[in-house]
Structure formats: structure tokens, C-alpha cells
Amino acid sequence: MSAKAFVGARIFDGHEFHDGMALLVDAGRVTGLAAANSPFAAERVPVSGLLVPGFVDLQVNGGGGALLNETPDLAAIETICRAFLPFGTTACLPTLITDTVPVNAQAIAAAQVAVDKQVPGFLGLHLEGPHLSLARKGAHDPALIRPMTADDEARLIAARAALPNLLVTVAAETVGPEQISRLVAAGIVVSIGHSDAGFELVARAVAAGASMVTHLFNAQSQMTNREPGVVGAALHFGTISAGLIADGIHVHPASLAAALRGKAGPGRIFLVTDAMSITGTDWTEFDLTGRTVYRKDGALRLGDGTLAGADLTMIDAIRFVHQTIGVSLDEALRMASLYPAQALGIAATHGHLGQGARADFVTLGTGLAPTATYIGGGCAWSAV
Numbered sequence: 001m002s003a004k005a006f007v008g009a010r011i012f013d014g015h016e017f018h019d020g021m022a023l024l025v026d027a028g029r030v031t032g033l034a035a036a037n038s039p040f041a042a043e044r045v046p047v048s049g050l051l052v053p054g055f056v057d058l059q060v061n062g063g064g065g066a067l068l069n070e071t072p073d074l075a076a077i078e079t080i081c082r083a084f085l086p087f088g089t090t091a092c093l094p095t096l097i098t099d100t101v102p103v104n105a106q107a108i109a110a111a112q113v114a115v116d117k118q119v120p121g122f123l124g125l126h127l128e129g130p131h132l133s134l135a136r137k138g139a140h141d142p143a144l145i146r147p148m149t150a151d152d153e154a155r156l157i158a159a160r161a162a163l164p165n166l167l168v169t170v171a172a173e174t175v176g177p178e179q180i181s182r183l184v185a186a187g188i189v190v191s192i193g194h195s196d197a198g199f200e201l202v203a204r205a206v207a208a209g210a211s212m213v214t215h216l217f218n219a220q221s222q223m224t225n226r227e228p229g230v231v232g233a234a235l236h237f238g239t240i241s242a243g244l245i246a247d248g249i250h251v252h253p254a255s256l257a258a259a260l261r262g263k264a265g266p267g268r269i270f271l272v273t274d275a276m277s278i279t280g281t282d283w284t285e286f287d288l289t290g291r292t293v294y295r296k297d298g299a300l301r302l303g304d305g306t307l308a309g310a311d312l313t314m315i316d317a318i319r320f321v322h323q324t325i326g327v328s329l330d331e332a333l334r335m336a337s338l339y340p341a342q343a344l345g346i347a348a349t350h351g352h353l354g355q356g357a358r359a360d361f362v363t364l365g366t367g368l369a370p371t372a373t374y375i376g377g378g379c380a381w382s383a384v
Contacts, residue, residue, distance in 0.1 A: 002027050003042035004377055005034070009051035009363055012330060014338045014352025023051060025359040028376035032355050047363050049371060053337040053352050054090025054360035055314040058167060058270075058344060059126055059215070059243055061095045062277035062309075068096045069289055070277070072107035077114045081121040083280045084273075085381035087313035088336075088370045090360035091123050091350055093167055095274075098129030098140040099289060101152075108159045115163060120375045123346070124165030127156070128214065132194035133171040138219035139308035140194060141289045148175050157186040165344055169214045171195035172230070177208035184209030189344060191243075194219045195230050202233035206240060211267070212343055213242040215274060216259060217251045218307070231259075238264040241343035243272040245310050246317040248324065249299050250274075257325050270339035271317040276300055276309040319368055 006023040011033065024031045024042065034040070062068060064083030066076040080094045096107045107125065114122045129140055131148040148170070160166040167189045170180070173196065180190050192205055193214025198221065202210075213220070213234040221229030234242045242263070246256060263269050273279075277286050278295055285294050293300050293308040300308050314336050322332040334351075341351025349358050359377035362370050373381040 003031075003040075004045050005040045005042040006045045006047050006051065007036045009047040009049055011353070012050060012052045012333055013354060014053045014334065015354075017330065023353060023359075023361070025377040028359055028378075030353050030355055030357045030359050047372070049363050049365040050368075051361055051363050052088075052333050053357075054350075054362055054373065054375070055088045055318075055336040056123075056340040056344070056346075056351055057084065057089050057092040057273050057275075057314055058340050059095050059128070059272035060084065060089075060092045060275045061097060063275050063279040065277055065281050065283075067277035067286065067288070068094050068107055069099055069103065070287060072096065072103055073110045074113045074117070074119075077110055077122060078119055081119055084275070084313065085121070085373045086280070086370060086383070087315045088362035088364070088373055089121070089273075089314050090362065090373060090375050090380075091121050093123050093126040093165065093344075095126040095128055097289070098132060098144045100144060104130075105155070108155075108162075111159075112162045120380060123344070123350075124163045124167070125159070126167040126169070128169040129194065131170045131174045133173055133196045135196040136171070136194045136219045136221070138194055139288065139293075139302055139306050141291070144289070148179055153179055153182065156183060156188060160186050160188045165189070165346065167191060167212070167344065169193040172197035172201045172205040172210070175205075177204045180205055180208040180210050184211075192220075192230060192233075196221045197230060199228040199233050199236075202230055203237070206233065206237050211239060211241065213240055215250065215272065216242040216244045216269065217255060218245065235259060235262045236264060238267050241267040241339065242269050243340070243343075244269050245274050245312065246271055246320045246325075247298065247310050247312045248320060250307060250310060253324055256321070260325070260327065268339040268342065269335065270343055271314060271321070271336045272340070273312045273314055273317065274310040275312060278311065279313060315364075315368060315370055322368075
């Protein structure tokens, strides 16, 4: 019997909470909700606590000891997707930061194998660079940052044809509107990040089809009185969604709260981890494109103090925006599931538990601690 009825938990379906209901699943998809005391032609699966949609992370560089830049292969992708199951993430975009053409090609080839193998939780790739701004390079190696050539563009378009999803972060002053338009026409989601561009230049990128901003506030031009910059553009344009690293280190809580109040819709601010290989390990340092990153006081930094990714999981980010910022629990959960799914264009199947959606969900216990993670209705990880 493939049909299952998950009973015993309070259910958040991505839109509202339900008490006394069962989540009905068949063939890996949600078929609906029904009263928990109803008769079912399905296997009853007892669960407890809070049952919520699985988290969707669109920016995860590594985890479980694997870093895509260091080992751009299938094993790294599998490790990264598996590493975040204990933290409630059921779908992610393994992310490659600025690197060489051969490393990019290896990562894309590995992603194609991951698609063929149907690696659980694998959504596609996020290529963050190398077509960025040197002025806002962050932890990216400046020697590897470069303009986008016609060959680069062709490689990206070919990669999108072979992958279910491809997100590309570019700087608005490095990649022009014509290039952005062609990438978007090929089905690539273009995000503006690591950019020092002014508002008008970002506006042209948005008009060309850019629909996202990468890690809002970080490594981008800030909003001032006469120049809104990338931050101001992200808040102003309703077509833009924006990822945000909510760890209390990358963005001040007051700035985060103000951005949430000021964001024009329907685009939303959503949570990302920007996690590195160190997540899920007890390591105190690791290598990133030939440089050492140090783990200390909840942050990951290069030797000069530059932040290099985040020591963060999605459930940590949810707790932060809920408990520290004061975002309601339902909205905090949407920021980790529904909103990133909408930003990537996969909300028909991910980020919620409506009829027809993938049965990807997590159960949460005391203190919002994950107790079990399910992919396609099957238990992929359990705390017991």
C-alpha cells in the first residue's frame, strides 16, 4: 500500500495551521487533508509535534564535509543534499562560487549525473559568479572574477537545458541587460549579487528579467539618501525576491526587520543558509579556493576577517527571525519553504503541502527541533 495518512501532529500546510487533521500521501505526492479520525484506505503513520513543509535552500555551498568548489562531483552533491536533512531541508541548490571554467564545467557535469540518478533533494545548481564586481567581491577570489563572454553565456544556456533549475548570480555592472534577457529567455533565474551597481543600472537588469537578489545587504551597494543601490532596488521592485542570511551576523536585526516591513510584493524576502562544508561537522577551519576559512563565534571568516559563507542551518534561521525579529511562526516557516520555492518558480510542487505537491516535510518538536524529515512521503532522517 503506497497511500499513507500521517496523523497526530498539528499541520502547517504552507498557508495555515490545521488541528485534528491527517496529511494524505500517495505515490510521493500530497493528495489532501482529512479529519484524523476518518476511515482511510491508507497506512496510518503516527507523527507528533508540528508537521511543516520541508525547507528549500537556494544557496548552500557545502555541508557534511563536502564543498562543491573543492570537489565538484556527484559525491559532493549527494553529501550536501544529505547533510541538511537533520535540519529540515528537503530541497536545495548546491552552490558553486566563483571558480575557473574547468571547475564550472565539472560541477555542471556532476549536476547532470545527479539529475539522472534522481538524488533526493537535488533541485539543480546555483552558480554564484564568476561574473561579479571586484568592488563587492566578498570572499570570492578576485583573480577568478571576470566579465561574461559569449562562450560563457552559451555554456550557461546549455547547462540550463540539461538541468531542472539553474540560478545564476551576476553583478548588474558586469553582465548587461541584453545578456540577462537571453539567459532568462533560456529559463535561467538571474539574481543580482556581489554588485556595486546603482539603482538605475539594477532597474535595467530587472527590466531585462532579473528576478532575485543574492543575500540581501551583503556584498552589494547599500541604500542611501540619494542612491538606493542594490538594497533599495530589491526592496522597491515587487518583481524581485531576495535571499537573506538570518544569523544576526551578516545582517543587523534592525536592518532585517526594516527590510521585511519595507519589501514591495509580490516578491518576498526568503531565507538562505549560505552554508559551507563545515556544517554538520566539528571542524574549526576549511579551505575555500586555496584560502583558509576559520570558524569562530558563530561565523566563518577568512584570515582578514571577511565573512565567507555562514555557519547556519535553515532551522536556525527560522528560529532567529521568529524569536529575535518577532516574525510570526507561520511567516518564518514560509520564508524557509514557500517563498524560496516561489522565487525559483517551483511552487507548484515545493514549499507547501497542498494537493499535488511533493510530500516533502519535517516534523518539529520542543524548541522547533527537527525530529524527522520526509522526502516523497518516506522518512529520510529521524532523530530516534
